[in-house]
Amino acid sequence: MALLRSLGIRRLHRLVQPVDLIPSISQSFxxxxxxxxxxxxxxxxxxxxxxxxxxxxxxxxxxxxxxxxxxxxxxxxxxxxxxxxxxxxxxxxxxxxxxxxxxxxxxxxxxxxxxxxxxxxMLSPGFVYEPYAPREPIPFWRRWFTPSGWRRTKEDLILEMKSAYAISRLRKVTGYAKKIFYEHAIKLYKQINTMMANGDTSSLRKLVTEKMYSTLKNEIKRRESMWSAVHWELIEPIVSIRTLRARMIALDKNDLDKSFVQLTIEFTSKQRFEAYDSKGGVASGDKTNEVLVRDIWVFERSLFHPGAEWRLCARISL
Known part of the structure; x- marks a missing residue:
């Protein structure tokens, strides 16, 4: 068994080659x-x-x-x-x-x-680089003792290396700290959802990218065509928050400070929602009941714009 494991690790080592951890502008933009x-x-x-x-x-x-x-x-x-x-x-x-x-x-x-x-x-690349998708788990024996398992292990390792590299660059350039960022991310999550519920598009523009602003504005218009008003409430503290993926998009491969960082964040929270028709009657939802909601949002920040802030650039549906 030890000999087979050793042979498997050597085979995996030969499969792993140096990889480009960040895309250049010619590759991604x-x-x-x-x-x-x-x-x-x-x-x-x-x-x-x-x-x-x-x-x-x-x-x-x-x-x-x-x-x-x-x-x-x-x-x-x-x-x-x-x-x-x-x-x-x-x-x-x-x-x-x-x-x-x-x-x-x-x-x-x-x-x-x-x-x-x-x-x-550029104010934003306008797209999400390598959008997050859950990976199907594979058994231990297949991962370490089959060619397909070795390839999968290599792919998983590369994904983790990309996230680690993006976080390290973010920490070096901006002084990123996970706890402080999570507090800010929850604040943005609450603000953006509240603005969406109130139809406050002027304030929403400051917290999202241009492409995302266009998407959210269209959603508000569709909702207002069905309901005259909505009630949305976040029950704090939220249940959980975690980082699913971190990616870095470089504009110049020779100057890595000219880059954008995207963090894919999962929010699990309890919320209350209720929608009203033109006469004030309840058309959907029930604000007396708490609903468990899982959202995956992608936040983006420039590493080279003075005074750059985190903005919502996408939402991922699984």
Missing amino acids: QYCMSEGSEVLPYNSCSGSGYSWIKHSAHGFGYRGMVTCSYRISGILGEPGRDESVVTSLKVLESGSNLSGARLMSTMKVPTGARQVSLKVT
Whole structure:
């Protein structure tokens, strides 16, 4: 038995190869940028401003927003020259490698403009990297004494290494502490659900990413079309909270501080809910009963934006 276990461990060791713990922008964000992107500066004279970027992610119909700032580095033209249309201006990511993602724009610039560079700052990647899904448990004998078990063990080990690496980078850059983060996560969980119940979209915008804001706003509109008001209440303290997954998305593989971290958090709590029709009658739920609810939310934070805060970027349904 000891000999078989030793042979199994050696086989597993040969299977485990060095892995890339974080995706680069060309691996993970590339599909969110299409070839037909359009940049619309609103203040080309002052040399700085914000632009909307419309794009569609391969088959997803995604429409997102990033913040762009640009500067006119030189106006060297001669008087009397006609205005020219500068085409195919590359959008340059500041310190980032956008390999495979071509962003082209067409815009009018003042007479004789020689150079116009765009410096892009992402507010959010706009997607969840490796969304959490529960892994089916396998028996001990299969894990250690079969080729499929060794492959599964390798996959599980890589997933754990990615989470550990993301947490270590988060701790190094931001001083992350689990207890403090959990307290903040519960506060966000309560605030966002309360705002959803009250239909407070203006306050909700500050706590979620742009893509998530669009999703939640549509949910509020659908709910208001059915019910005139709702009552939602969180029974504190919550039953449990735990981290299911941590991931890091790097914009530049040579500068890991230019990254986003996503933490997948599971909340188990008791809640009260009741919905009312236009006449004030109870249409659904019962606020006198406590219901056990399990939610899986993904929180995201930038490691390079000054004053960055945690925001909800997705909810996962299992």
